[in-house]
Structure formats: C-alpha cells, structure tokens
Amino acid sequence: xxxxxxxxxxxxxxxxxxxxxxxxxxxxxxxxxxxxxxxxxxxxxxxxxxxxxxxxxxxxxxxxxxxxxxxxxxxxxxxxxxxxxxxxxxxxxxxxxxxxxxxxxxxxxxxxxxxxxxxxxxxxxxxxxxxxxxxxxxxxxxxxxxxxxxxxxxxxxxxxxxxxxxxxxxxxxxxxxxxxxxxxxxxxxxxxxxxxxxxxxxxxxxxxxxxxxxxxxxxxxxxxxxxxxxxxxxxxxxxxxxxxxxxxxxxxxxxxxxxxxxxxxxxxxxxxxxxxxxxxxxxxxxxxxxxxxxxxxxxxxxxxxxxxxxxxxxxxxxxxxxxxxxxxxxxxxxxxxxxxxxxxxxxxxxxxxxxxxxxxxxxx
Numbered sequence: 629x630x631x632x633x634x635x636x637x638x639x640x641x642x643x644x645x646x647x648x649x650x651x652x653x654x655x656x657x658x659x660x661x662x663x664x665x666x667x668x669x670x671x672x673x674x675x676x677x678x679x680x681x682x683x684x685x686x687x688x689x690x691x692x693x694x695x696x697x698x699x700x701x702x703x704x705x706x707x708x709x710x711x712x713x714x715x716x717x718x719x720x721x722x723x724x725x726x727x728x729x730x731x732x733x734x735x736x737x738x739x740x741x742x743x744x745x746x747x748x749x750x751x752x753x754x755x756x757x758x759x760x761x762x763x764x765x766x767x768x769x770x771x772x773x774x775x776x777x778x779x780x781x782x783x784x785x786x787x788x789x790x791x792x793x794x795x796x797x798x799x800x801x802x803x804x805x806x807x808x809x810x811x812x813x814x815x816x817x818x819x820x821x822x823x824x825x826x827x828x829x830x831x832x833x834x835x836x837x838x839x840x841x842x843x844x845x846x847x848x849x850x851x852x853x854x855x856x857x858x859x860x861x862x863x864x865x866x867x868x869x870x871x872x873x874x875x876x877x878x879x880x881x882x883x884x885x886x887x888x889x890x891x892x893x894x895x896x897x898x899x900x901x902x903x904x905x906x907x908x909x910x911x912x913x914x915x916x917x918x919x920x921x922x923x924x925x926x927x928x929x930x931x932x933x934x935x936x937x938x939x940x941x942x943x944x945x946x947x948x949x950x951x952x953x954x955x956x957x958x959x960x961x962x963x964x965x966x967x968x969x970x971x972x973x974x975x976x977x978x979x980x981x982x983x984x985x986x987x988x989x990x991x992x
Contacts, residue, residue: 654751655738661697661752662734662958668697668754669731669918674891677755681706681727696752704757713766721766728870728890730758733914735954760870776831777873783828783835784879790839791846794977800847802972806984807851810967815923815987817852818900820845820865821893824908827871828879840977841906842867844926845885848902868893897922899987907979909952917962921987926971929981930955930963965990 662668673695680692684706691703712722732754750756763772778786794800807814825841826834849863865885872880877887888896890910897903898920905912905927913927933955963985971982 651740658734658737666697667918669915671895671919674894678891694753694755697754698752702749702753719766720763720772723762723764724759725762726760727757728760730756731911731915732756733911733954734956777829778831780875780878783875787828787839787879790836791843794840794843799972799974804851806969810986811855813986816900817863817902817923819896820849820863820902821896822867822904823893823912824869824905825867826869827873827876829873829875837977844904846883866893866896899923911953913953913959914956917959921965923987925985928979929983930959932960
C-alpha cells in the first residue's frame with residue numbers, strides 16, 4: 629500500500645505533466661499573437677475594465693469581463709471589501725481596499741517556468757485584477773502600518789525644502805543644461821504624467837527621494853514653459869501611484885499636480901506627453917509602447933536583455949527593470965525613434981540607469 633506522501637507526489641506529477649502539455653501550446657501562441665503586432669494594452673480596454681470595477685465597487689452586482697489577446701472573454705470577480713483573516717499572523721487581518729489593474733506583458737505570460745503555476749483561465753489575459761490592501765487589528769479593526777505617517781504640515785514643508793534643494797543642486801543645473809542643448813528638438817508638450825514616485829508621508833528616508841522625484845515634475849514643467857513655444861503653456865501635471873495618501877494628494881494638488889487612480893494616468897498619455905517613471909512595479913514602458921509615442925520620457929534605460937531570465941532577487945531587476953517593467957522587442961523598436969541622453973547622475977534620488985528620451989521630429 630502506497631503512503632499518502634507517495635500518492636500526493638504521484639498526483640502532482642500527473643497535474644504537472646498535463647499542465648506542461650498545455651503550457652507548450654499556450655506560450656508559443658501568446659508569442660505568435662504578440663509578434664503579429666496585436667496590442668496587449670489599449671486605452672479602450674482599460675476604460676472598459678475600470679468602468680466595470682467602479683460600478684461593482686459602488687454596489688452593482690456582477691463580474692468584470694476581460695477580453696484576452698486570443699479574443700475570448702473571461703469573467704473576473706471583484707473582491708473589494710473582502711477580508712482575509714488567515715494570513716499567517718494571529719490578530720491581524722488583510723482588507724482588499726480597492727481594485728486596480730494587474731498588467732501582464734508578453735514576458736509575464738510566456739515566462740512561466742513551473743507548469744503548476746500555469747492557470748489556463750488567465751493564460752491570454754493582458755489584464756487581471758490586483759488590490760490595494762490594508763492590514764488591521766482583527767479585534768478592534770485599527771489600521772496597522774509598518775511606518776509612521778507624517779502630518780500635512782510636515783510633508784508640505786519637507787517637499788518645499790527638498791524642491792528648493794533640488795533646484796539649487798548641480799544635478800538640476802546639469803539637467804537644464806542638457807535640455808537646453810536639445811530644446812529645439814523637443815516636441816510640443818501639453819502634459820506631464822509620472823508613475824511610481826511613491827508616497828511622501830512615510831516617516832523614513834524614502835520620503836526624501838520621493839519629494840525630489842516629484843520636484844522633478846515641476847522642474848520639467850517650468851523649463852518647458854519658458855521655451856519660446858506657445859505649445860508649452862499651461863502644461864498639466866498628473867501623478868499615479870497606489871501608495872499616495874490623502875495628505876500626498878493635498879500636497880501635490882497645492883503644487884499643481886493632480887493625482888490619478890490607476891489606470892487613469894495611462895489614459896492621459898499621448899504624443900504631447902512627458903512621462904517620468906523610476907523602477908515602477910507595473911510595466912509602464914511596455915504599456916506606453918502599445919498606446920503612443922510620447923514627446924519625451926525620463927525612465928530607466930531601455931536595454932536589450934541577454935542571458936538567463938531574471939528573478940525577483942536578481943540585482944539586474946532593479947537596475948534594468950527586468951521584472952515588473954521588462955524590455956520587449958516592441959519597446960526596443962519604439963525607442964529607435966528617440967534621441968537618448970543620460971540623466972545627470974544622482975544615485976540617491978534617481979536610478980543609476982535613468983535616461984532621457986526625446987522623440988525625433990519624424991518619430992510619429
């Protein structure tokens with residue numbers, strides 16, 4: 629008589645073999661669809677999905693219909709408001725506060741290594757649903773935060789001081805000098821949209837980096853507005869990050885920056901946009917490549933990756949954005965229409981491989 633452990637191992641092997649056969653069919657098909665030029669991310673799809681999510685979160689019953697790249701429709705539930713009590717820590721529960729999009733690039737969909745992780749239902753979905761979550765005491769329901777939060781006055785004062793320090797820095801002066809050398813080549817700009825600049829309310833060192841990255845938005849806005857071009861008057865500034873608190877939104881609003889929920893930042897981008905992004909946890913560059921060719925981007929250097937597939941713990945993940953914001957053939961083709969310039973070295977506040985991309989006049 630076989631042992632329970634042996635029976636389980638045999639069962640797993642059967643499931644693995646079945647999943648492997650399916651994976652060997654799915655992955656080439658996903659790659660074929662991608663190589664044919666089919667866009668994974670469109671504004672229309674994002675609008676449709678977020679509208680369904682909004683309706684459900686307001687009380688309308690139902691599920692979210694997502695169209696896969698294979699043309700089939702998959703229904704996804706929305707778990708906003710649900711509570712997970714069994715998270716491995718006694719006395720603490722997790723709450724699904726708000727739904728947001730989970731973006732699945734071609735690298736994500738074809739990068740499955742273990743057949744057991746293949747979920748055939750989601751195999752062709754460029755969008756899934758993720759959540760902004762909170763942890764709270766399961767008895768008295770008080771919010772639990774790992775890092776203390778600062779008050780409005782402290783955050784605003786710190787932002788203003790960090791902005792002034794950044795504007796007076798050598799790096800900011802170098803940036804303006806670089807942009808002056810190509811000022812005549814910068815296409816008309818009407819909007820600046822930033823992703824993943826993080827919160828300024830956490831009482832730790834990360835808030836200083838966040839403050840400087842937000843100050844960069846205003847530097848770019850003011851520089852472009854001073855150019856002799858009527859197209860760059862009244863540039864609108866937008867920021868998207870799920871970590872923003874009410875205080876972040878207030879401080880940024882007073883600075884002239886409007887905070888947008890996911891995916892509304894992507895809905896704003898077009899050929900008159902400057903995009904700023906620093907090591908995001910969503911594929912900003914790949915989504916952008918599917919939607920438009922912005923006027924300018926300031927983000928991690930687009931480098932073709934060669935070698936073994938990266939893992940979340942790989943040092944290359946942070947420096948090259950290989951995990952959450954990977955480089956694809958579509959992105960590599962897009963940046964051929966851009967002038968690439970090195971961003972002034974500032975490893976404390978910006979990624980070491982940050983580059984400036986300016987669209988060539990014949991790039992559209």
